[in-house]
Structures are given as C-alpha cells and as structure tokens.
Amino acid sequence: MAAVTCARCGEEGPALEKPPLPGEIGVLVSERVCARCWREWLGMQVRVINEYRLVPADPQHFDYLVGQMKEFLGLKDA
Numbered sequence: 001m002a003a004v005t006c007a008r009c010g011e012e013g014p015a016l017e018k019p020p021l022p023g024e025i026g027v028l029v030s031e032r033v034c035a036r037c038w039r040e041w042l043g044m045q046v047r048v049i050n051e052y053r054l055v056p057a058d059p060q061h062f063d064y065l066v067g068q069m070k071e072f073l074g075l076k077d078a
Contacts, residue, residue: 009036032078
C-alpha cells in the first residue's frame with residue numbers, strides 16, 4: 001500500500017486506494033491526504049451538510065462543501 005505525507009496531520013500514513021472525488025480535486029486529495037484524515041472528513045462532512053442544510057447536488061452548495069473540505073484537510077492553498 002502506498003503512503004503519503006498528509007497535509008492535515010503532517011504524518012506519513014496510508015494513501016487512499018483511489019481518488020475519492022472526480023476530477024482534479026479527487027487527485028489532489030488522494031495525493032496529499034492520508035486515509036485516516038479522509039475518514040475524519042467524512043464524519044465532519046455530515047455535520048457540515050446538516051448544519052448548513054446543504055444539498056450537495058446544488059452546484060453552489062457543492063462548491064461550498066469543497067471549500068470546507070479543503071480547509072479541514074489543509075488544502076486551502078492548493
């Protein structure tokens with residue numbers, strides 16, 4: 001299994017098996033975020049969706065969610 005140095009926790013950990021999202025953002029996440037931090041984001045994502053009543057199918061809501069994901073994972077400047 002491949003390893004990455006995670007942008008969020010700064011530790012080397014197991015990489016994701018495949019990009020978790022389509023396109024460039026999925027590749028970025030798979031190259032810079034460890035599997036443990038990605039799982040933590042999935043839990044936080046539910047809270048963000050519920051708190052802000054987001055509909056991920058809405059492009060504006062999806063963009064907001066991606067911004068929150070980047071901030072949480074330490075990819076804000078990426």
